[in-house]
Amino acid sequence: MASKNQNKAPSSPSNSKYSVDEVSLDKKRRIGNTKMPPNTGTRTQTRQAFSVVNGGPPTSGPPSNSGSDCGVIEFTKEDVEALLCERLKIKNKYNYKEKSEQMTDCIKRLKQCIKWFQQLEGNYATEQEKLKNLLELAEKKCNDMESLMRAKEDELNSIIMELRKNLEALQEKFSRVELEKLEALDSLSRERDSRLAAERLQASLSEDLKRTQQDNASANQKIQSLNDMYKRLQEYNTSLQQYNSRLQSELHATNETLKRVEKEKAAVVENLSTLRGHYNSMQEQLTLSRASQDEAIKQKETLAGEVACLRGDLQQVRDDRDRQLSQVQSLSAEAEKYKDCAGKSIAQLDILTTKTNEMESTCLSQSEQIRKLQEQLAFAEKKLQLSDMSVMATRSEFEEQTALILELKNRLADADIKIVEGEKLRKKLHNTILELKGNIRVFCRVRPLLSDDGVGNDTRVVSFPTSMEVLGRGIDFTQNGQKHSFTFDKVFMPDASQEDVFVEISQLVQSALDGYKVCIFAYGQTGSGKTYTMMGKPGIPDLKGMIPRSLEQVFETRQLLEAQGWKYEMQVSMLEIYNETIRDLLAPNRSSFDASRIENSGKQYAIKHDANGNTHVSDLTIVDVRSSKEVSYLLERAAQSRSVGKTQMNEQSSRSHFVFTLRIMGVNESMDQQVQGVLNLIDLAGSERLSKSGSTGDRLKETQAINKSLSSLSDVIFALAKKEEHVPFRNSKLTYLLQPCLGGDSKTLMFVNVSPDPSSVGESLCSLRFAARVNACEIGIPRRQTNIRCSDSRLSIG
Numbered sequence: 001m002a003s004k005n006q007n008k009a010p011s012s013p014s015n016s017k018y019s020v021d022e023v024s025l026d027k028k029r030r031i032g033n034t035k036m037p038p039n040t041g042t043r044t045q046t047r048q049a050f051s052v053v054n055g056g057p058p059t060s061g062p063p064s065n066s067g068s069d070c071g072v073i074e075f076t077k078e079d080v081e082a083l084l085c086e087r088l089k090i091k092n093k094y095n096y097k098e099k100s101e102q103m104t105d106c107i108k109r110l111k112q113c114i115k116w117f118q119q120l121e122g123n124y125a126t127e128q129e130k131l132k133n134l135l136e137l138a139e140k141k142c143n144d145m146e147s148l149m150r151a152k153e154d155e156l157n158s159i160i161m162e163l164r165k166n167l168e169a170l171q172e173k174f175s176r177v178e179l180e181k182l183e184a185l186d187s188l189s190r191e192r193d194s195r196l197a198a199e200r201l202q203a204s205l206s207e208d209l210k211r212t213q214q215d216n217a218s219a220n221q222k223i224q225s226l227n228d229m230y231k232r233l234q235e236y237n238t239s240l241q242q243y244n245s246r247l248q249s250e251l252h253a254t255n256e257t258l259k260r261v262e263k264e265k266a267a268v269v270e271n272l273s274t275l276r277g278h279y280n281s282m283q284e285q286l287t288l289s290r291a292s293q294d295e296a297i298k299q300k301e302t303l304a305g306e307v308a309c310l311r312g313d314l315q316q317v318r319d320d321r322d323r324q325l326s327q328v329q330s331l332s333a334e335a336e337k338y339k340d341c342a343g344k345s346i347a348q349l350d351i352l353t354t355k356t357n358e359m360e361s362t363c364l365s366q367s368e369q370i371r372k373l374q375e376q377l378a379f380a381e382k383k384l385q386l387s388d389m390s391v392m393a394t395r396s397e398f399e400e401q402t403a404l405i406l407e408l409k410n411r412l413a414d415a416d417i418k419i420v421e422g423e424k425l426r427k428k429l430h431n432t433i434l435e436l437k438g439n440i441r442v443f444c445r446v447r448p449l450l451s452d453d454g455v456g457n458d459t460r461v462v463s464f465p466t467s468m469e470v471l472g473r474g475i476d477f478t479q480n481g482q483k484h485s486f487t488f489d490k491v492f493m494p495d496a497s498q499e500d501v502f503v504e505i506s507q508l509v510q511s512a513l514d515g516y517k518v519c520i521f522a523y524g525q526t527g528s529g530k531t532y533t534m535m536g537k538p539g540i541p542d543l544k545g546m547i548p549r550s551l552e553q554v555f556e557t558r559q560l561l562e563a564q565g566w567k568y569e570m571q572v573s574m575l576e577i578y579n580e581t582i583r584d585l586l587a588p589n590r591s592s593f594d595a596s597r598i599e600n601s602g603k604q605y606a607i608k609h610d611a612n613g614n615t616h617v618s619d620l621t622i623v624d625v626r627s628s629k630e631v632s633y634l635l636e637r638a639a640q641s642r643s644v645g646k647t648q649m650n651e652q653s654s655r656s657h658f659v660f661t662l663r664i665m666g667v668n669e670s671m672d673q674q675v676q677g678v679l680n681l682i683d684l685a686g687s688e689r690l691s692k693s694g695s696t697g698d699r700l701k702e703t704q705a706i707n708k709s710l711s712s713l714s715d716v717i718f719a720l721a722k723k724e725e726h727v728p729f730r731n732s733k734l735t736y737l738l739q740p741c742l743g744g745d746s747k748t749l750m751f752v753n754v755s756p757d758p759s760s761v762g763e764s765l766c767s768l769r770f771a772a773r774v775n776a777c778e779i780g781i782p783r784r785q786t787n788i789r790c791s792d793s794r795l796s797i798g
């Protein structure tokens, strides 16, 4: 704040001192040419002083030396002019003394005048200096005022900026609060589902509440501070107004001072114009004074401009004040809005508080649930730990079991390998045994005497030698008192059961499963028991023949071998060869024997052998079978067909060859083996009785066909047994059909069925001779003692 004393007008120049030394003598001369301006204020004193100087009587006492410490006399213009125009009043111009005295007196007075003038000039300079100081002070004050105003402006601007920032911050906070409120509402709706989220929401809501309260408090504080600021601004405005009025009063005083200075300056100028007329030197100083005056005027103008600027600034300050007032009003309005918003927020806060309370209650219930769940969880964790322990134990046990399983698997693999090897060995041994026994063997079976035979025990024609050499293998036949002895691989006496017979052939059945081709023939005269041996008595299990027993063994063994990885497929076909004609016994719709169909069935039943040694009969019915029951059913069908034929055509079936074929196909992937075995069970045609009753042409024809067939079979077996290269088939369908199953590794077994009926001894002997021939030729040389020579024999049958 500018001091009031700083704006005081300078003191009167009457007390100013002027340096006399600065006035030169040349200047003293120029003063006389300048007219002094009229000065009414000092005229009386000047005249008194001049009178004293001019030697005249003073008007009111001696010349005044007031205002001067050195007793300087004041002069008027007239005095100066009179002094300058004064002439020496010398009567005697050679009175130098008087002249000198007058001149000294004049010089003295001039000196006094000069001294006074110098003093006056010094007073002016002093006054000018004072005015300069005053102007500088005013300028400084103006600068101070300007800087002060700038500082105030800056302060106000900073306050405005701060207020704007506060406003923006408040707006941001308000929008943030709004967003947070929305988020809180959304989270409230969401977090009803989960307690954890609800707790977080509660915490966030509490924080929002606290923040909102803090914001509310801060907004209230802001409002309070804005109110305080508004009050301060009002006070500041009042102080500015006071300061303005003070400045205006100071300006007024300055103007008055300026006016006074101007008056004084006018007086000085008047004095100066008076003095200029007398002193040229004084004129220059006057010019300088004028210049300084001009400068002062300029400074005054500058001051006036500055005052105008200050007024402008003041106006700006007023405008700023107005703006501040409007901002304060708008801020007040916003504060009101905030208050309203705060009221709304409080209402929302109440709602949120109620919701929070509800959620807290929900949280409490959920906390209870969580506590229960945690208890359950702890219990479950304990159970889990126990389970883990048991799992560990189980796992270790499992690992042990796995190791054990692995070991067992290895052992199993070893066992499998051993089984395979053992199986191979078994097959080899089995085959070796059979080979040792003979690939071609002949069994003789004698049936018991039947009531139909009509003879007593005393007419027995069959006997069995008891010597150790042929025990169980020999048979003696007596005809007309002559005893005929035969030896075979095995001789079954009449009391031999089906079981006893099957024991001997079961090994051949195993060979068929091992992949060999097996043929079992039953040969003998009519009624000798071929069908009984091969088929047995239907419906009586103990009397089952070789075919059903073989099939049972096949399927039982198949079941056992399947455990070793074998998979089998079985196919069955059954046919009759009657009079060199093939009949399909499993053909569909075959219900009865029809001789015409035999010849005119339209089917060729051509026999073909492939490169693998398999036999195919075209158009022959082949049935896949999976059990012995299925085969039994098929056998019944075939047997019925044969039996029907028998009833219809009496002995016709006995004159046909019945061929049962079971094709066995086995695969073992683990052993990488596969087998194809064939089991042929053949009931050959009976022949003997034909010679008795063969009189008609048809029967002769049939007999010739049978003989041809059997002879051919005999030749083939004989040739195969001797390993002859040329095998004579004699155009027989039977031998051609069985060709792949004969010879080589094939197993051939022939039953020679013999009837003990004395009336048919001849036929029996014939059969025995035929069988003995086969038996003897099996190794090419008489293996055992026989009662026939086979080297050149060619049996004539019938």
Ligand SMILES: Nc1ncnc2c1ncn2[C@@H]1O[C@H](COP(=O)(O)OP(=O)(O)OP(=O)(O)O)[C@@H](O)[C@H]1O
Pocket (backbone or CB within 6 Å): 446, 447, 448, 450, 494, 524, 525, 526, 527, 528, 529, 530, 531, 532, 533, 653, 654, 655, 685, 686, 687, 753
């Ligand atoms: N070992 C035996 N034990 C008891 N009875 C038997 C025996 N062998 C055959 N028979 C009986 O003898 C009779 C004739 O048997 P089978 O019909 O089997 O002879 P076959 O040789 O087949 O005759 P064909 O050549 O005419 O067909 C039947 O009644 C049968 O029951």
